[in-house]
Structure formats: C-alpha cells, structure tokens
C-alpha cells in the first residue's frame with residue numbers, strides 16, 4: 472500500500488456519506504471532513520494532510536496562498552504534486568517504509584499492535600493487572616489503513632515509553648492547535664489550507680522527495696544509545712511534520728478479519744510489531 476494513492480482515509484461528504492479514498496480527495500468540493508474512527512486518529516490525519524500539502528505544494532507567497540484558497544486544485548493537480556514523493560510513502564513491501572525503521576529489528580520479540588494506541592496499557596501494566604482505567608484487549612486486530620494512521624498518531628504524539636523509548640518532537644504531551652473556518656460545513660480543503668504556511672513567513676529550502684533529513688525513515692535511524700541528540704540544524708525545516716522518535720517494524724499478515732478499530736473486514740491485517748529503543752532523540756529549540 473502506498474499512502475499517496477491507496478484509498479486508505481475515510482472522508483465525510485456533504486450528504487453525510489463516508490467513503491474511503493486516496494488523499495487526492497481532499498480537494499473534492501463535496502468532501503467536508505475526515506471521518507477517522509478515533510478522535511486522536513482524526514487529529515493526526517489532519518496533521519498528516521497539512522504536512523503533506525506543506526511539503527509537496529506549500530504556498531510560495533501570499534498571492535499563491537489566496538489563489539489556492541479561492542480555487543482549490545483539481546484531483547489531477549494534487550496527484551501530480553504528490554507523485555515525486557510516492558517513494559517515501561510506501562507502507563508495505565520492500566525498501567523504506569513510512570514511519571518505520573530501516574533496520575528490520577529481527578532480534579526484537581513481537582509485541583501487540585495495540586501498543587501503538589496511546590491509551591493502551593503497557594506490558595508491565597498488563598502483567599501487574601493494574602489496567603483499571605486503561606483497558607487491555609480492546610483492540611487487537613488492525614486493518615492496514617488503521618495501522619498506518621495509528622503509527623503516525625503515535626510518532627507525532629509519542630509519550631515516554633520506558634528506557635530509551637523517545638518522546639515525540641514536541642515532548643511527551645503535545646498540544647496541537649489548528650485553524651478552522653467558522654462555517655463547520657466548509658469544505659475539507661478550506662479546513663486544511665488555512666493551516667498551510669506561506670513560505671514568505673516560514674522559509675524553507677525545496678524539499679527533496681527521498682531525503683532522510685526530511686523523512687527520517689528514508690535512511691538509517693540516528694541512534695541515541697549514548698544520548699546523541701537530533702537538533703534543528705541536523706534536519707530539514709519541514710522535518711517536524713514527519714518526525715519519527717520511535718523505532719518500529721509492523722508485521723502485516725494475510726488473514727481476512729474484522730478490524731477492531733474501524734469495524735471493516737480486511738484481508739491484510741496487523742496484530743503485532745517489533746520495537747526497539749534509542750531512536751531519534753529530539754532536543755533543542
């Protein structure tokens with residue numbers, strides 16, 4: 472699955488209908504919102520799409536920003552803008568995988584996929600039977616679509632996860648503020664584009680589609696076993712949209728099953744993953 476052309480995100484239409492479509496559906500005039508099965512996924516999907524727009528077609532000046540706000544791009548224009556970046560958004564298969572470590576982490580034992588969920592209890596909580604407020608066993612089987620957004624949600628919000636399991640770039644309890652139009656019926660495009668930053672105000676060099684400085688999974692992880700830090704000068708200005716503090720490899724299986732998160736039947740599912748500590752150790756301003 473490639474996250475830039477697979478129909479992996481649920482969109483809400485004006486008539487209330489929800490359909491799974493590729494990311495290029497964001498500019499369809501009748502699409503008014505996302506419809507992820509969890510509130511944290513919904514917020515993360517907004518941030519994924521805002522980061523994608525900023526990276527692939529960020530407005531080069533205020534006039535360009537206004538033009539795109541008044542006249543959203545077509546599906547074809549968006550697809551063309553995303554095309555050069557497809558190699559960095561592969562979710563399964565050979566080669567670098569989105570938000571996953573380049574190391575196969577073969578030496579690590581598999582742990583349940585539910586550890587991607589921020590409200591899931593950790594291993595010691597389950598072992599000690601102290602999962603009173605955070606319940607174990609609520610979600611064990613993820614379709615690949617839900618696994619992708621669960622992985623992204625954790626990487627951008629990562630709380631501290633034990634020795635060497637790094638927090639997200641904004642620390643362990645980040646607060647994200649997005650700008651929304653006053654009309655809740657505004658199109659999804661308008662909801663997203665309000666958050667795209669004009670390069671005149673937020674200057675950055677032209678993003679290279681396969682750059683490790685921009686997409687950390689496109690190269691070897693900056694290991695932090697001796698406390699090595701990843702600082703602003705080490706990475707591209709847009710790296711904060713794509714920060715990867717945790718080291719994971721998801722185990723995708725062929726097994727027709729219900730997804731415990733979205734309720735759909737899926738043929739490709741994720742029940743477990745491998746994790747290793749000492750990934751990107753974000754620090755500094």
Ligand SMILES: [Zn+2]
Pocket residue numbers: 613614615616617618730731732733734735
């Ligand atoms: Zn699902």
